[in-house]
Amino acid sequence: MNAVLDAGSTISERLGATGTANALELKGVSKYFGALAALIDIDITVRPSERRAVLGSNGAGKTTLFNCVAGDFPATTGSIRFFGEDITRFPPHERIRRGLRRTYQISLLFTGLTVLDNIFLACIGVSRSRFSFLQPGRDDALMASAENLVRVVHLEDAKDEQVATLSYGQQRQLEIAMALAGAPRFILFDEPAAGLSPAERSELIEILVGLPTHMGFIIIEHDMDVALRVAESVTMMHNGRIFKEGSPAEIEDDPEVQALYLGGEVG
Amino acid sequence: MSIFDPAETSLAAPSDGRSWLERVPVAYWVVGLILLIMPAIAGDFMLFQIFGWTFILGLIALGLMFLGGYGGMVSLAQMSIAGVGGYMVAIFGVSAIDTISLGWPWYVAIPIALIIAMLFGTLTGWLAVRTEGIYTIMITLAIAAAFFYFARQNYVMFNGFSGFNGVLPPMLFGVDWRGAAAFYYLTLFWAALGYLVVLYISRAPFGLALQGVRDNPRRMSALGYNVTAHRVAAYTFASLLAAIGGILLTWQSAQISPGTAGIGPAIDILVIAVIGGMRHPVGPFIGAFIYVILKTYAIDALVTLGLSGERFQLLIGIAFLSIVFWSPDGIIGLWDRLREDRKRDPLTGRGGEEP
Numbered sequence: 001m002n003a004v005l006d007a008g009s010t011i012s013e014r015l016g017a018t019g020t021a022n023a024l025e026l027k028g029v030s031k032y033f034g035a036l037a038a039l040i041d042i043d044i045t046v047r048p049s050e051r052r053a054v055l056g057s058n059g060a061g062k063t064t065l066f067n068c069v070a071g072d073f074p075a076t077t078g079s080i081r082f083f084g085e086d087i088t089r090f091p092p093h094e095r096i097r098r099g100l101r102r103t104y105q106i107s108l109l110f111t112g113l114t115v116l117d118n119i120f121l122a123c124i125g126v127s128r129s130r131f132s133f134l135q136p137g138r139d140d141a142l143m144a145s146a147e148n149l150v151r152v153v154h155l156e157d158a159k160d161e162q163v164a165t166l167s168y169g170q171q172r173q174l175e176i177a178m179a180l181a182g183a184p185r186f187i188l189f190d191e192p193a194a195g196l197s198p199a200e201r202s203e204l205i206e207i208l209v210g211l212p213t214h215m216g217f218i219i220i221e222h223d224m225d226v227a228l229r230v231a232e233s234v235t236m237m238h239n240g241r242i243f244k245e246g247s248p249a250e251i252e253d254d255p256e257v258q259a260l261y262l263g264g265e266v267g
Numbered sequence: 268m269s270i271f272d273p274a275e276t277s278l279a280a281p282s283d284g285r286s287w288l289e290r291v292p293v294a295y296w297v298v299g300l301i302l303l304i305m306p307a308i309a310g311d312f313m314l315f316q317i318f319g320w321t322f323i324l325g326l327i328a329l330g331l332m333f334l335g336g337y338g339g340m341v342s343l344a345q346m347s348i349a350g351v352g353g354y355m356v357a358i359f360g361v362s363a364i365d366t367i368s369l370g371w372p373w374y375v376a377i378p379i380a381l382i383i384a385m386l387f388g389t390l391t392g393w394l395a396v397r398t399e400g401i402y403t404i405m406i407t408l409a410i411a412a413a414f415f416y417f418a419r420q421n422y423v424m425f426n427g428f429s430g431f432n433g434v435l436p437p438m439l440f441g442v443d444w445r446g447a448a449a450f451y452y453l454t455l456f457w458a459a460l461g462y463l464v465v466l467y468i469s470r471a472p473f474g475l476a477l478q479g480v481r482d483n484p485r486r487m488s489a490l491g492y493n494v495t496a497h498r499v500a501a502y503t504f505a506s507l508l509a510a511i512g513g514i515l516l517t518w519q520s521a522q523i524s525p526g527t528a529g530i531g532p533a534i535d536i537l538v539i540a541v542i543g544g545m546r547h548p549v550g551p552f553i554g555a556f557i558y559v560i561l562k563t564y565a566i567d568a569l570v571t572l573g574l575s576g577e578r579f580q581l582l583i584g585i586a587f588l589s590i591v592f593w594s595p596d597g598i599i600g601l602w603d604r605l606r607e608d609r610k611r612d613p614l615t616g617r618g619g620e621e622p
Contacts, residue, residue: 070489096491108486110479121479124472125490131500132472178490 349513350528363433388506430524544597
């Protein structure tokens with residue numbers, strides 16, 4: 001699978017250029033919607049190949065955090081660095097072109113297109129063919145990488161199906177494939193396992209664990225089991241703030257975390 | 268949300284092994300043949316006035332269909348861009364107003380005209396893409412109105428109210444391109460080329476991404492697309508179609524004046540695109556044909572019925588309203604529904620959607 005994703009990418013060059021910078025470095029990031037504070041003074045540092053789980057109840061600010069990092073909504077204050085580069089004021093497409101990727105909790109797919117064409121669209125987005133007026137030929141390189149991604153997320157059988165006809169679980173897999181297009185350096189997975197059956201869940205874990213080891217990610221996950229199996233570090237969020245950070249074992253054993261999760265204090 | 272037609276927009280290379288020539292639908296051969304032999308059947312008025320005008324207006328409206336149908340942006344500036352194309356050919360090329368016209372040869376004047384019209388269209392788009400829906404219509408209408416009044420009041424470059432006359436196509440290959448049959452083939456060529464290019468681009472990365480931007484701009488941004496740049500580029504391409512149409516329109520009447528690109532004609536282009544349908548590039552040409560027929564024969568029809576011929580605009584308005592009322596997606600939508608109804612099982616009423 002490594003070979004598949006590395007084909008034609010410049011990851012090693014980019015890593016060389018950025019040296020030892022962290023993949024993500026958030027300093028004092030806050031996000032206000034009017035008077036409502038969705039994120040308050042967030043500091044997070046994630047190493048390039050690190051796999052981090054973000055836990056927290058509904059309304060803890062997890063998806064808002066993703067929206068600030070990916071640029072869907074800009075942060076109100078604070079700074080965000082991506083592999084050393086300050087991307088705080090960048091529009092989303094500039095962040096994506098630098099190797100950041102994200103998936104959406106509620107699938108934002110092109111339901112009238114086939115699986116392959118959705119992935120192909122994602123592949124063109126991060127290539128120079130964005131403005132191409134020429135239709136892809138039989139041996140188109142981008143189409144070939146789209147075909148590869150179909151295999152990575154185990155959707156070979158459904159690749160010519162219209163997305164609207166896919167099962168929910170397959171749509172979640174397609175979301176992941178679209179985030180893997182081009183040469184991703186760091187990925188934000190927004191609750192990829194939500195609403196999946198146990199079988200689909202283990203397939204998802206298999207896909208995530210099977211990603212190339214240099215590819216770091218942050219995964220928002222309610223399900224402790226999934227989070228702890230794919231992540232090596234955990235950040236707990238609560239009411240828009242960082243509540244706890246540590247290894248999965250530390251978080252699980254933490255009495256405050258247990259009180260928060262089991263005490264029913266928050267939904 | 269799924270306005271993509273999967274059968275038509277699938278980008279995977281066709282797997283049935285037929286060459287592209289064999290995959291051209293029968294309807295294309297039939298329509299193409301009829302259009303090619305038309306000069307043998309139709310009279311000069313029909314060729315020059317009805318079909319020539321249809322192809323020109325269809326080409327200008329095709330740009331609007333591209334913006335509206337694939338990009339979700341409705342611009343009323345298409346006719347102004349066509350006007351810029353026409354004016355620039357008159358200013359840089361040859362016209363009867365030789366105090367202003369520079370008289371440069373056609374192979375210099377036409378490219379300059381196209382480039383200036385595209386710059387004008389790109390600038391219009393650059394302003395318009397910051398807005399959505401009704402505000403896009405307002406801002407492009409404002410640009411159309413501004414261009415009209417500017418051209419009417421500027422005598423140094425645009426020769427004010429009277430504009431330019433004697434603007435003729437070049438005598439290329441010894442053919443008088445304003446002759447009925449020659450002009451018919453000239454406009455047919457550009458209309459057909461425009462149609463095929465739009466159809467082709469709709470399935471190329473640029474067109475597909477434009478449709479993605481229309482359906483889900485936020486997602487496209489998260490896939491690395493610069494949504495604003497993509498929209499502006501769509502305006503540039505639509506301007507090229509309008510500019511070609513504008514030059515042909517100027518040659519047809521041998522003159523260009525502010526009225527050519529007035530507010531009325533600007534709205535007419537929208538009417539043409541809506542009547543025909545914005546979902547497929549054939550729509551604008553169907554719309555243009557209906558518009559030209561109504562505009563040409565409405566007076567005669569009214570007089571025949573013993574009514575006052577001055578009311579022809581009313582007849583056009585009623586025709587427009589009834590088409591929009593019965594089929595919001597124009598004649599194409601009407602056609603699609605009829606075809607679906609025919610496939611429906613008369614007893615169960617099912618099966619209409621199946622291919």
